[in-house]
Amino acid sequence: MLSFLSDYGLFLAKTMTLVVAVLVFVLGLALIAGRNRKGGAAGEISVTSLNDQLEDMQSVLEQSVMDKDSYKQQMKEEAKREKAEAKARKKALKKGETVESSGRRLFVLDFDGDIKASDVEPLREEITAILTVASPEDEVVLRLESAGGLVHEYGLAASQLERIRAQKIPLTVCVDRVAASGGYMMACLADKLMAAPFAVVGSIGVVAQMPNFHKLLKKHDIDMEILTAGEFKRTLTMFGENTDKGRDKFVEELEDTHELFKEFVSGxxxxxxxxxxxxxxxxxxxxxxxHQLIDEICTSDDYLMQAARDADIFCVRYEEKKSLQERISDFAVHTGDSLMLRWWDRLYKSRLLSR
Known part of the structure; x- marks a missing residue:
């Protein structure tokens, strides 16, 4: 037992020394970065080809399941065909002929919504980028996942999708898990809306809730004064005494929001x-x-794999460039988590061995 405590104490001392050293180093670099930083770091659009990813996966599996000679022969034939296609394109370009794309284009976006619809910022950048090159012959596919949230935030997210519709570009929305409330507000804009068999859809309603501590404050002889200019500047409050008039007005506003939601969906x-x-x-x-809330039962994976047969599919992402200070902060958090997990794992194993 004494040996275990001695080893444990020595290990803890080493760990704390290392953690303190890392934190001092990180703090120094963060201070330097903070001084040199001028404004926020801009983001950038990244584009990846889903067709290439699928072809790479197919190639890896074929290499594993096919015999060596058959796979080698297949690779030769594919290389020969690609060489012939490249030669034909080059010849057409020399003659001044227009080389048409091998098929239509699909631009794939992802929206993972929280209560504040935080993904709306990258979404607006991604849509702006797509609209600079897309045409009505192309298609935008949104893989949507959201249980809803703040009305004004999801209203803005839905407005971004309306920009696609305004350019007459077909919009497909795929729901693999959930598109409820504000999520469905976005989904209903789709020209084609599909969902997985057990995806959650709907929740066309409005909810608001808040605690009220007035009775608790009154019990402890604490007064709460709320001063407003305007009869309905504050209808319900967390700390003051709510009135029937204020409550009725709040419900009236909820009902009006619900009516606007219904009009938007039905439109x-x-x-x-x-x-x-x-x-x-x-x-x-x-x-x-x-209930006709969706048009088809299908997962996003099935839809995109089928589309890849005759379309060029591009996944478009907007990624913010992190400053040196932010990267260092992320590194510090990751390092701290790793050290703590490693320490806990060793301590747990030591306890098992000492029994």
Whole structure:
């Protein structure tokens, strides 16, 4: 037991010394970076070819499952065909002829929504980039995942998708897990809306809740004064005494927001029986199809794999460039987490061995 405590103490001392040294180093670099930093770091658009990724996966599997001679022969034939195609394109360009693309183009976006729809900032940059090159013959596919959140934030996210519609570019939305409330506000803009069999769809409703501590404050003889200019500047409060008049006004505002939500959804999906589905309920994929909340049962993976047969598919991402200070901060957090996990793992194993 004494040996274990001695080893443990020595290990803890070494770990703390290393952590302190790393933190001092990180703090010094962060201070230097903070002095040299001028404004926020800009982001950049990255584009990857889904077709190339699928071909690489196929090649790896074929190499594993095919015999060596057959695979080598297949590679020779593919190389020969690609060489012939490249030669034909080069010849056409020399003659001044227009070389057409091998097929239509799909631009794939991802939106992973939280309560504040934080992904709206990269989304607007990605859509702006796509609109500079896309045409009505192309297509935008949005892989959407969101359980909803703040009305004004998701209203802005939906407005970004409306920019695609305004340019007459087909918009497809794929829901693999959830598109509810504000998420469905975005999804209903799709020309083609599909969901996985057990994806959660719907929740066309509005909710607001807050705690009220007035009775608790009153019990401890604490007064809370709220001064406003305007009859309904503050309808409900967390600390003051709420009135029936203020409560009624708050509910009236919720109902009006719900009406706007229903008008937006029914305007974009007129086939819906909005009175039947705008109850705040949710449905899984199959039931959502029965209520015409979606157009098809399909996962994003199946849709994109099928489209890759005759289309060039590009995944478009907007990535913010992190400053040196932010990169150092991320490194420090990662290093600290790794050290703590390693320390805990060793301590746990030591306890097991000492038993």
């Amino acid at each position: 974009n999906r007129p086939q819906l029986d909005i009175r039947k589905v705008a109850t705040g309920e949710i449905w899984f994929g199959k039931r959502a199809l029965e």
